[in-house]
Amino acid sequence: MNHRKDPGATPSLGALDQLDLDRPRSRAGSDDPPPPGPPPRARPPRPSFWAWVILATFVAAVCLLLALGTWRDSLSQALIPSSELNREIEAAQLALARGELSRADGQGARERFQAVLARDPDHPAARSGLVAVREAALVHARAALAGGDFDAARQHLALARAMAAPADALAGIEAELVARQSADADIAQRLQAARDAQAQGRIEQQGDGALALYEDILRLQPDNAIALEGRRSLLAGLLRDAERALADGDLRTAGALVDRVVKADPSHLGLPAVQARLGEARAEGESARESALKAAQAELRAGRIEAAALGFQALLAERPDDVEARQGMDDAAAMLAARASRLAADFEFDAAAEAINRAREWAPGSPALAAAERRLEQAREARDEVPGQALDPDEFDSLLDEAAAAMRAGDLVDPPGASAWDLLRRAQAIAPDNGAVRRAFVEYSRRARACFEDELAGNRLGAAQACLDALVVQDRGGDELADDRRRLADRWLAFGEERLGAGEFALARRALAAARDVDPSNPRLETFAERLQRAGG
Known part of the structure; x- marks a missing residue:
C-alpha cells in the first residue's frame, strides 16, 4: 500500500537524523549537494583562563630562582x-x-x-x-x-x-x-742671617750655615726668590769645589760635595755635568785599583812579601774599607809569619822576631802570628839545651845516629831540639863540610818529599802538612815549594767542600783555616769562605 507523504507534515526526530546523515548541508544552507573536496579541518580548542594563570606562575617561579642564584651573595x-x-x-x-x-x-x-x-x-x-x-x-x-x-x-x-x-x-x-x-717667622731676619753667613764663607756649618738657613726659609716660603737665588749660588760653588777635587784625584771629597748638592736641589742645572765627570773618574779609579790589586797579588804569589804588602797598604790608604786589599794584607802577614817559623827553626832568632813584629803591624789579629811565636819560643828553648860555645866533636857521630833514628821515626821537624832537622843542624855546626852531613841532608830531603807525596796520596792532609813543613825549613823562605803548597791547599778545600755538603761546618771551617795557612794567596779561598758563610758556617 503506497503512502504519500504530506508535504506539510513535520518530520520526526529520527527522520531528521537520517536526513542529516544522508545529505550534507551546503555552506549556503541550500538543499543542493555541496561540491566535492576535502573534509573541513577541526578547529583546536581555545586555552582556558586558568591555563594562562598556571603558565605565568611557572615562568615567574623560574625567573625568581635564577635571580636568587645569581645575586644570593649580595642579597x-x-x-x-x-x-x-x-x-x-x-x-x-x-x-x-x-x-x-x-x-x-x-x-x-x-x-x-x-x-x-x-x-x-x-x-x-x-x-x-x-x-x-x-x-x-x-x-x-x-x-x-x-x-x-x-x-x-x-x-x-x-x-x-x-x-x-x-x-x-x-x-x-x-x-x-x-x-x-x-x-x-721673621723671614727678613732669616734672609739677612743667611746672607751674612754666605759672605763669611760659613756654607755648611751645622745650624747656622748659609745653605741650612736658605733651606729653612724655603721650607716656610717655597717661592721666595731671594732664598732660591742664594741657594743656587751656594750650590754652584759646591759644584766648583767638586770639580777641583776631581782634578786633584780626590774622588771621596768630590762625591761628598755632589751628594750634598743632590740633597739640597736634585734639579740644579750644573749637577748632571759634574755627576758625569765624577762617574768617569770613578770608573777610571776602579780600573786603576783593579790593576794595582792584581799587581800586589802577583807579588804575593811570587813570594815577594814586602813588595806585595806595600801595594796593599797603598790601596788601603785610598780606601780603608777595601775588603780585597785587607785580605791581601792578612795573607802577606800569614806568609811572613810562616817565614818567621822557618827562621826560628834555623835558630835565627833575631830575624824571626823581626818578621813576627812586621807581620803584627800588617795584620795584628792574624792567627798565624800565635803559631810563629810558639815556634820561636820552642826553638829558643831547644837552643838553650845545646852545650856552651862549641859542640863536642865526639858528639858528631851520635848526632848523625840520632838524626837517622828521628828520620826513621818520622820526627823531621818536631819536637824542637830532638827532631831530625835540629840534630842535623847541630852536626853541621860541628863539621860544616863533612860528607856524612851532606848525605844526611840529602836523605832528609828525600824522606820529607816521599813523606809528603805518600801522605797527600793517602789524603792524610794533617800528616802531609807536617811533611811539607819539613821541606819548608830547607826552602828558607823561597818559592820553590809554591806548587806543593797550592796542591795541599786545594786538597784541604776539597775536603772542606765535602764537609760543607754534609753540613759539618766545624770541619769545613778547620779545612778553610788549614788551606789559608798553607797557601794564603790561593784564589779559591774567598769563594769557599763566602759559600761557608752563606750556608751558616
Whole structure:
C-alpha cells in the first residue's frame, strides 16, 4: 500500500537524523549537494583562563630562582650583614670619634674604613665613613691652625688632600697656613742671617750655615726668590769645589760635595755635568785599583812579601774599607809569619822576631802570628839545651845516629831540639863540610818529599802538612815549594767542600783555616769562605 507523504507534515526526530546523515548541508544552507573536496579541518580548542594563570606562575617561579642564584651573595650580605664587617665599622667609627683619623699601624679610622671597602667595595657605611674622615681632617686642620700648631695643620691637610678633599676647601686653609707661618717667622731676619753667613764663607756649618738657613726659609716660603737665588749660588760653588777635587784625584771629597748638592736641589742645572765627570773618574779609579790589586797579588804569589804588602797598604790608604786589599794584607802577614817559623827553626832568632813584629803591624789579629811565636819560643828553648860555645866533636857521630833514628821515626821537624832537622843542624855546626852531613841532608830531603807525596796520596792532609813543613825549613823562605803548597791547599778545600755538603761546618771551617795557612794567596779561598758563610758556617 503506497503512502504519500504530506508535504506539510513535520518530520520526526529520527527522520531528521537520517536526513542529516544522508545529505550534507551546503555552506549556503541550500538543499543542493555541496561540491566535492576535502573534509573541513577541526578547529583546536581555545586555552582556558586558568591555563594562562598556571603558565605565568611557572615562568615567574623560574625567573625568581635564577635571580636568587645569581645575586644570593649580595642579597645575603644586604639582608644579613657580616658580623666581622660590622665590628670593623664600629671600630672605625670609634677611632673617628676619638680623633684617630689615620695611624701608621693601620688602626686609624681611615685605614679601618678602607679595610672594609677592600672586602665589600659597595659598603655604604664604609663609604660614608671615609667622607666623614675627610671632613674631620679639614676640621682638625683649621683647629690646629687656630692653635698655632703648624706641623699638625700640615699633617691634617696632607690627609685631606690624599682623600680628595675639595680644592677650594684646601686652598683656603693652605693660604692661611702660609700666611700664619710667614707672619710668625721673621723671614727678613732669616734672609739677612743667611746672607751674612754666605759672605763669611760659613756654607755648611751645622745650624747656622748659609745653605741650612736658605733651606729653612724655603721650607716656610717655597717661592721666595731671594732664598732660591742664594741657594743656587751656594750650590754652584759646591759644584766648583767638586770639580777641583776631581782634578786633584780626590774622588771621596768630590762625591761628598755632589751628594750634598743632590740633597739640597736634585734639579740644579750644573749637577748632571759634574755627576758625569765624577762617574768617569770613578770608573777610571776602579780600573786603576783593579790593576794595582792584581799587581800586589802577583807579588804575593811570587813570594815577594814586602813588595806585595806595600801595594796593599797603598790601596788601603785610598780606601780603608777595601775588603780585597785587607785580605791581601792578612795573607802577606800569614806568609811572613810562616817565614818567621822557618827562621826560628834555623835558630835565627833575631830575624824571626823581626818578621813576627812586621807581620803584627800588617795584620795584628792574624792567627798565624800565635803559631810563629810558639815556634820561636820552642826553638829558643831547644837552643838553650845545646852545650856552651862549641859542640863536642865526639858528639858528631851520635848526632848523625840520632838524626837517622828521628828520620826513621818520622820526627823531621818536631819536637824542637830532638827532631831530625835540629840534630842535623847541630852536626853541621860541628863539621860544616863533612860528607856524612851532606848525605844526611840529602836523605832528609828525600824522606820529607816521599813523606809528603805518600801522605797527600793517602789524603792524610794533617800528616802531609807536617811533611811539607819539613821541606819548608830547607826552602828558607823561597818559592820553590809554591806548587806543593797550592796542591795541599786545594786538597784541604776539597775536603772542606765535602764537609760543607754534609753540613759539618766545624770541619769545613778547620779545612778553610788549614788551606789559608798553607797557601794564603790561593784564589779559591774567598769563594769557599763566602759559600761557608752563606750556608751558616
